[in-house]
Amino acid sequence: MRGRQAAWSNPRLQKLAQSFVPVADEVWFLHNRKGPECDFFRSFCEEGHYGGRQKPTSTRQGIYCAAPSGVFLASVNSTDPKRLEAMLTQALERWRELPEAERYMKDPPKAGATDRFRTDSRYPANGLVLRVYTRDLPRKNPKHRGWRAKAWNEDFAWFTADEARTFVPTRREVGARRTIDAQLAGRLARCHLVDNVFGQTRPFRKGEIKTAELTSRIERIEGTQVHVVFEGETHAAAEGSWNMGGLRFEKKKMTRGYKARLRGTAVFDTATKRFTSFELVVVGDRWGGTQYNARDDDLEPAAMGVVFVLAGDSASDRVAPAHYWSY
């Protein structure tokens, strides 16, 4: 997440990346699951910076360069633009030196051969796909400096076509209201109103959702365009003992939560049965932390915001939500 601003916004790295086919993907899946693309990753990742490592974790995350055949070229796990530039330059030198016969697979790979192994294949093409942004909001006494002062994170939220339609009041007249299904509102609170601003976190459990209320109201109707306003509030609170401190693995008695208000607007087209716009803004206080969300020194309540907006439909907009398996 830090690499977005520290490394990949750098024009020199962006120019170097043009000599490659650049791809971003989830490393645990590639390292541990089945399918030709996971086999492909495992064919070279042990030659990289974390090859053979089991402690403090067995992760293989980082930046890798490889030939289409799977021949390893270079790798590093860093957000330092200079180290990345050196690694990419080295990889290109090795690529140029690599004999033609070692550059490519003997049988050209077929598109779609790995789809059935991926969560992305469950993408709700006819449903509602939202991009989710999270960010800390201004405080009286700013707590963070450096990258954390400017950090934000992103995710996706998926709704099937049937679920999406329940965001709109059934009675199509101005002033009509609808209470969003508790299971759906609860899912938003559990899986998406989470503190991932500085890094990955866990979803909340169902029993940890104290309040998850969202209502929609028809504000106006223009032909087939139904304009809707959302309002609501959520409160999630968890307590227990869990690891904190990233790779220090320090188990502590903790609480964590998020209490917030929601307001949004959307336009639903009754002809296509699709949303043509959607925006939901969430503002409230978060507290506590989890092992990898870098809140060890920031446990007291402080303001955090979340925004949901309509995603595009390009391949890079089809990545599965982080907590899809908790839906």
Added chain:
Amino acid sequence: MKPLVAGVVCLLLFATASAEEKPLDAAWQAKWRAAIVPAEPERAWRRVGWRATLWSAVVEAHAQEKPILLWAMNGHPLACT
């Protein structure tokens, strides 16, 4: 007069979201949307043109006769990492 104006500006800047009990209206929504959604310079990292799955890059790399640059993180880098 200037210190008074500066003081008011500071108070506005440091007003925290959690302390705010204003009604939820279009202005509230627009204000916080602008504060949360990444601005254009913050989206510069997407200019690299990242593909979203390793296999799609493998297929494309064969067609384009280029090496692969893989950004592999715990959590998908194009979503929540």
